[in-house]
Amino acid sequence: MIDKAHLIYFSPTRTTQQIVEQIAVGLGVQQIEQHDLTLAENGIDLQVDDGIAIIGVPVYAGRVPEVCLTRMQSLASSGAPAVLVALYGNREFEDALVELNDVVYAKGFLVAAAGAFIGEHSYSTPEQPIAAGRPDAMDLDRAKAFGQAIAAKLHAGGPLTAPTIPGNIPYKDRVPLGGVAPETDKDLCTLCGTCAKVCPTLVVEVDEEVVTAAESCVMCCACVKECPEQARTMNHPRVQERRALLIQNCSRRKEPETFLE
Ligand SMILES: Cc1cc2nc3c(=O)[nH]c(=O)nc-3n(C[C@H](O)[C@H](O)[C@H](O)COP(=O)(O)O)c2cc1C
Ligand code: SF4
Ligand code: SF4
Structure with a gap:
């Protein structure tokens, strides 16, 4: 047992x-x-x-x-x-x-x-x-x-x-990550610090503004989903393209x- x-x-x-x-x-x-x-x-x-x-x-x-x-x-x-x-x-x-x-x-x-x-x-x-x-x-x-x-x-x-x-x-070849990260809308951001706290790779710094070191971002979107003001968005063209493909091809449950x- x-x-x-x-x-x-x-x-x-x-x-x-x-x-x-x-x-x-x-x-x-x-x-x-x-x-x-x-x-x-x-x-x-x-x-x-x-x-x-x-x-x-x-x-x-x-x-x-x-x-x-x-x-x-x-x-x-x-x-x-x-x-x-x-x-x-x-x-x-x-x-x-x-x-x-x-x-x-x-x-x-x-x-x-x-x-x-x-x-x-x-x-x-x-x-x-x-x-x-x-x-x-x-x-x-x-x-x-x-x-x-x-x-x-x-x-x-x-x-x-x-x-x-x-x-x-x-295994299939690894797709390298890094260089693409969410952006912050300064008008919505209250500098609460949540995005920095939830980031697994510690690439977000919140001081007088939110700064993200995109090189080490793993694109997990924890900061986007946890931002209480919806101030973080992941809208890099590469992600937008991927999102559209996923919706087109992977919507069946x-x-x-x-x-x-
Ligand atoms: C960089 C990246 C690559 C991903 N690749 C795949 C994938 O190959 N296939 C898939 O179905 N989902 C993929 N996903 C989605 C995640 O597997 C999925 O959102 C997962 O639920 C996240 O787990 P978590 O909630 O524990 O962080 C990817 C997500 C990211 C950020
Ligand atoms: S979680 Fe949202 S509101 Fe809080 S500091 Fe980050 S971007 Fe700004
Ligand atoms: S997407 Fe993930 S790794 Fe990138 S900044 Fe947000 S929380 Fe950190």
């Missing part, structure tokens, strides 16, 4: 976190330890030898974001079971789950199950919604049921079988997929 879950996730707009937490609810563990990598600039130093780890990342261009890999560098285990979660914005998860599987296996975990879930796309806006409001109640129910199915697999005993996870090896066998 597993009684402890380590929730390990990077989640600037909190959709990955919601799914990871619901899986833990379904697992029915007594104890939950949160290891939020989102604002952990120096990553986490964690050896997991008890309980189960639920490890969640958003999908960026079909891959695990580089910032997640860096922040998980000092994560290790000597054989604890792990559940993998790739959270994507209703386009595709491509090679992210298979990449996460390789990374987590190399750290010494035994992967028990994996799931691809859908969350509101980082580039979604009220005017141009993409998977807006997801994960919704149905997604959260699916995550909880997934947790229950994992608990049943673990309670069945015997050697833990690794699930078959879709994706290509070698996708459903979560889980891999246990």
